[in-house]
Amino acid sequence: MNRFITAVCAAAIGVAAAVTASGPAQGDPGVVDQVTDLDQRIPGSATAERVVYTTRNSLGEPVRASGALFVPQGTPPPGGWPVIAWEHGTVGRADACAPSGTDFTFYRPYLENLLAQGYAVAATDYIGLGTPGEHAYLDGRAAAQASIDMVRAARAADPTLSSRWAAAGHSQGGHATLFTASIAAVYAPELDYRGAVAFAPGASITDTMLLLGRPGTPDILPAGMKTYTAYVLGGVRAARPAFDLDAYLTPLGRRIVADGARLCYDDMTATLEGVSMADMFAKPLSEGDFEAVARPVLDVPLTGYTRPLLIVQGTNDIDVPAPMVWRQAAELRAAGVEFTITDYPGYDHMQALDATHAEVNPYLASLFR
Structure with missing residues (x-):
């Protein structure tokens, strides 16, 4: 499923960090260590780059993470390309599974959809996928910080990107998106966070x-x-x-x-x-x-949500069963969190992502108005 790309090439450009490729991470979250061209391109992207940057794990320690930046074709709108922080689903815990080092497998169509809507895509690998250390699978705080810092790093690497951004993720990434939504406005107040969509989010x-x-x-x-x-x-x-x-x-x-x-x-x-x-x-x-x-x-936060949030769930999902998500939604509501949940009868795990563009794309667009 995951064909590892070994031909990551070119010298680092846009380096602005007190980190090295082999040493421990230092410096502020979102500081860029390295930018290289990616061999793979998502259809509709004008540029495709792998970005290595500084973030923090859930213990607050500085670490490096990597991710992919895809910028749409054409002329950026006034203020720059709005950004979607994409948070991927389960691929594994090994470096060879990192999406920025593979062909993005089954998520390529969704990223193509985002590019076609005029969004730049800042897609973190999370910590420990493609960078030193182990990947702390479903460590929500670490994943959220890596995603937000990927937006920071992407904007440092490409000045055509806007400060306006939203988060979207599926499965493991849906779980990460809920964490992102709970901390985004406070963790990165210099950015203009607009809201989030969590597809089939890992819950309970x-x-x-x-x-x-x-x-x-x-x-x-x-x-x-x-x-x-x-x-x-x-x-x-x-x-x-x-x-x-x-x-x-x-x-x-x-x-x-x-x-x-x-x-x-x-x-x-x-x-x-x-x-x-x-x-x-x-x-x-x-x-x-x-x-x-x-x-x-592992447990999804019940506070901190200050922007719109949409949860999308298929009722026939066997990877993230709908009752687990409904239970999570009930806990959020009991805590006073305002959000929308949309169930799709008969949809499975991937259909909740791939077959819901007609409803979700207008929702995303509304976040940037």
Whole structure:
């Protein structure tokens, strides 16, 4: 699924950072380290560049992240191209899975749609995908900061971009988009944040892990859900390195989590066919410190939303089941968050993204009026 591009070329341009390609990240969030041309182009893009920049993980530590910047063809409108911060769905936890180093796989049509609407696309890889360190899968705060700092870095790399921006993401990226929406106005007050669209956002993650993560769990999950489980476990450990995850895992479970750090989604899922998730756990995740450690990493914030928010969900989604999203929506409403949720009867995980342009494109356009 993920064809890694090895021919990233050209010397860095637009360098404006106190970081190096091999050293630890320093400096302010959004500072550009390196800009190189991408071999792959999304149809409708005038330029395609890979940007390496400084951001912060969820512990507040400076780290590097990478992403792709696509700028539309034609003349920018007055004030510059409005920006969509694109937050991608699950590809894996290994560097070889990073979208800016691949062909963007199944997200290319959606990015083409955004470019056709006249948006520049600033698409973070997140931390640890294509840059040093492990990817903390579903660490929402880290992903949100990487996405917002990608907008900062994109504007530094290309002066034709406007300060006006919105966030959009799918699945893992929908989860990240909810975090982005909760912090954007405060985290980057110099930017003009307009709102967000979260497609099939990952939701109720900690509660699901507490329910399923135990010896004796019935072997009823498809292999893809086992992949998500392994990625979540590895992501929590990457986000909180002091946490003793191994205490919960059997030797098989430790091997599977280790495999998750090196295998992209399709290959990881293939290795889990016939593996029972119950055999991964030495004791239930509901015991000990797992819940206290995981909730700040995984649970969607219930405050901070100051701009319009749209959640889009297909009722036939088996990757992010609709009841989990509806539960998340109920928690947001109970906390006083104002948002819109639109359900699409019969739509699956990808249809919620690819078959909803007619409704979502006008919504995005309204954010920039």
